Amino acid sequence: MKFKLIIAFVDDAATDNVLDAARQAGATGVTVINNARGEGVKRQTTFLGLQLEVQRDVLLFLVEEHMARDILNTIEQTAGFEEHPGQGIAIQLDVEDTVGLTHQAQELLKVVQGDEGEESS
Numbered sequence: 001m002k003f004k005l006i007i008a009f010v011d012d013a014a015t016d017n018v019l020d021a022a023r024q025a026g027a028t029g030v031t032v033i034n035n036a037r038g039e040g041v042k043r044q045t046t047f048l049g050l051q052l053e054v055q056r057d058v059l060l061f062l063v064e065e066h067m068a069r070d071i072l073n074t075i076e077q078t079a080g081f082e083e084h085p086g087q088g089i090a091i092q093l094d095v096e097d098t099v100g101l102t103h104q105a106q107e108l109l110k111v112v113q114g115d116e117g118e119e120s121s
Contacts, residue, residue, distance in 0.1 A: 001109065003098055004068035006061040008090035009036065010079045015057045018078050022059075025074035026067040028104055033058040056088065062101070068092050 006027075010018050012034070019030055036056040063071050075090045076082065 002065040003062050003095040003101075004065050005093045005095050006059075006063060006068060006072055006075065006090060007093070008059040008061070008075050008079070008088065009056050010059060010075075010088040010090075012055045012057045014079050014088070015059065018059065018075055021074050021078040022061060022071050025071045027061045027063055027071050028107060029062070031060040033060070062095065062098070 008018065015032065019032075022030065034055075034057055036058045059075075061071065069092075072090055072092050079088050079090075081087045081089060
């Protein structure tokens with residue numbers, strides 16, 4: 001079984017919605033890193049010239065490769081990354097090897113086999 005790592009940088013107010021949507025799309029778990037700081041192309045400032053820092057959460061999803069694109073699209077749509085600048089970003093990376101996923105891999109195998117069975121029908 002091959003995996004992808006999806007890393008999403010989201011506004012902390014959107015974290016719960018993104019987590020729920022990703023689970024609905026097939027993600028089986030997530031690691032959340034709270035209080036990250038992000039900066040886009042343009043630094044946002046207040047009317048007093050002070051820097052405005054929006055708190056971000058970093059969400060790390062280790063997902064089966066066949067499900068990765070759907071989960072990535074769901075995260076993007078839920079968080080609204082393309083609607084307004086500064087909403088966040090998400091990327092996916094290939095994972096070469098994993099350990100400690102025996103139980104999770106068994107559950108994912110059932111899901112993947114179910115999807116492949118539906119496609120061949």
